[in-house]
Amino acid sequence: MEPLYTLRGVTKLFQRGPTTVRALDGIDLEIQPGQFVALEGPSGSGKTTLLQLLGALDRPTAGDVWFEGADLVGLPDHELAELRLRSFGFVFQQFNLIPTLTAVENVEVKLIPSGGDRARALQLLDEVGLAERADHLPAHLSGGEQQRVAIARALSVEPRVVLADEPTGNLDSATGGEIIDLLSKLADEHGSTVIVATHDSELAARAPQRLAMRDGRLVGNPAPAPA
Ligand SMILES: Nc1ncnc2c1ncn2[C@@H]1O[C@H](COP(=O)(O)OP(=O)(O)OP(=O)(O)O)[C@@H](O)[C@H]1O
Ligand SMILES: [Mg+2]
Structure with missing residues (x-):
């Protein structure tokens, strides 16, 4: 099976005043x-930076990010925007x-580029257990409920990947656990790959695959041999 993503030598540098930060190394x-992959590691280890490259929100300083056979590094901005819209859910x-x-x-707002679809939006809310709350504003929803709406929104375009x-x-940790389990169940039903960044190792332990980061590197996961 062809990998969904293949990363080779991906490095991301940020300039902070006079110092260069090696966010990914x-x-x-x-x-x-x-x-269903958990990306874990302490604050500053590079989790968000890596997710941003996987989601075509940013480009690496060096290296290649292949997604479904295309090197994202070489794609023009409008094609990256198209991928963010259709292939990735955030x-x-x-x-x-x-x-x-x-x-x-x-x-529904996420479905506007494809014509909008209230019925489908309602069905997704039903899938995350919020059918009864469909007409509430975010301010009237709990944190866990708001995150369920965000998951329904992310899945609405049937993305290849949820980041x-x-x-x-x-x-709180009980609600957090429910959210991870819901994400896992729905991604499975919708055929989406999920990559979750977290510094909480208890939550990461719920994921079948775990990747650990330290100082911009993956640790304890020997890189597969280059093809
Ligand atoms: N836009 C930026 N400009 C400068 N430095 C940045 C930028 N984005 C990230 N960094 C730095 O890159 C390193 C990795 O940051 P990143 O946000 O990827 O870590 P993280 O693992 O997501 O941390 P956290 O758990 O706190 O979210 C950190 O040292 C951070 O300060
Ligand atoms: Mg982060």
């Missing part, structure tokens, strides 16, 4: 389709719902 990695720590739209409208950056960071 020569990452070699393959991710297979259908996997879930963030802060939920990032639009405060003036109801739950169902927050999901979740500390999705439980603003939730």
